[in-house]
Amino acid sequence: MATTPLYTLYDKAECPFCWKVRLVCLLKGVAFHEITIDTDAKPAEFLALSPKGKVPVLQGDGWILEESKVIVAFLEEHHPEPALLSDAHTLEIEAYSDKSIGVAIRDAIFMRRSQDPADWDHEVLERCQRNWDEVLTTLEAQCDADGPWFLGGRPSVADCALVARFALAAYYGLKGVHAYPRVSAWWQRMVPRLLDQPTTPAAIRTHLMARLSAPTATE
């Protein structure tokens, strides 16, 4: 039986903060009504609701919440099973994903998303690839060796935040995950659990599922 949505989520398919919230909802079984916002042409009704104009925004009966971290904390409090914010390490990885990974690789993502390949600045791509290698080195030291989840036996918001970042990195051409055994094994385990899901933007899901079933040596 379909669950009646309790909330409305204003979001954008490829926004990693929105994607993290969608994955938290998936793991907790929280149904929501989704309204996609074009952040280049924000509708007046959305700005009236949330003048900051950023997604994600979660709306309930007579209230809204802004900021993905705040939304995740709300979902954790009101839908405690499974617990996804269990300890300080989880929050640390969420903060690293939200604050550092995006900054490290966003120039490559924005450029590949918006420009013709002929116009790409290869210095930008190389800088972001170096940054991505540093991110992978940092995460390799944090990832639980046995899994199945990033921090061990239970899922956490770290998985939700990182799956969005890894999918965007892979889709927009950043490579090298295979050289990091713990992270690589975790990413492979996340494919059926959190990537091959309706929470993944359709084009990214189709492209990555085809590619990850026949990975190249540099993937």
Ligand SMILES: N[C@@H](CCC(=O)N[C@@H](CS)C(=O)NCC(=O)O)C(=O)O
């Ligand atoms: N700290 C915020 C960041 C949200 C954010 O930067 N969202 C971007 C999309 S990924 C956005 O709405 N950009 C539109 C704008 O800033 O006008 C969060 O965690 O929710």
